[in-house]
Amino acid sequence: MRRCRSWYRIRQLLHSRLPLPPGPLADSLALWLQGLLRAENGCLDRVATALAARGGNVHTLRRRLCDGLKDDGERQEAWRADQELDVETCFAPLLAWVLSWMAPSGAEAPPPLMRAVDPTH
Numbered sequence: 001m002r003r004c005r006s007w008y009r010i011r012q013l014l015h016s017r018l019p020l021p022p023g024p025l026a027d028s029l030a031l032w033l034q035g036l037l038r039a040e041n042g043c044l045d046r047v048a049t050a051l052a053a054r055g056g057n058v059h060t061l062r063r064r065l066c067d068g069l070k071d072d073g074e075r076q077e078a079w080r081a082d083q084e085l086d087v088e089t090c091f092a093p094l095l096a097w098v099l100s101w102m103a104p105s106g107a108e109a110p111p112p113l114m115r116a117v118d119p120t121h
Contacts, residue, residue: 032047035065
């Protein structure tokens with residue numbers, strides 16, 4: 001699949017906001033985000049289909065997206081060993097980034113932020 005300009009902008013934005021290692025992990029996250037924005041949905045099949053509409057095979061794109069979802073051990077077999085996402089390091093910058101979207105642009109207060117915590121992970 002040929003990468004379009006929006007993918008490069010998304011990848012650059014991710015690197016400016018999150019402490020990501022350069023390489024396949026950042027590429028995979030940028031691909032997910034690009035597809036999610038195009039599909040307006042986080043479903044794997046819809047993301048892959050939205051990306052395939054710009055050129056590419058939906059099955060190949062789905063496999064590439066799934067590679068980024070593998071456990072660290074499985075992913076490290078396919079990628080380099082340094083391609084691990086440290087959640088503790090990334091969580092605070094990610095939360096700050098999301099909260100910055102809700103900053104009031106005028107006199108109107110932002111809507112309340114709903115939070116949910118999954119204790120299983």
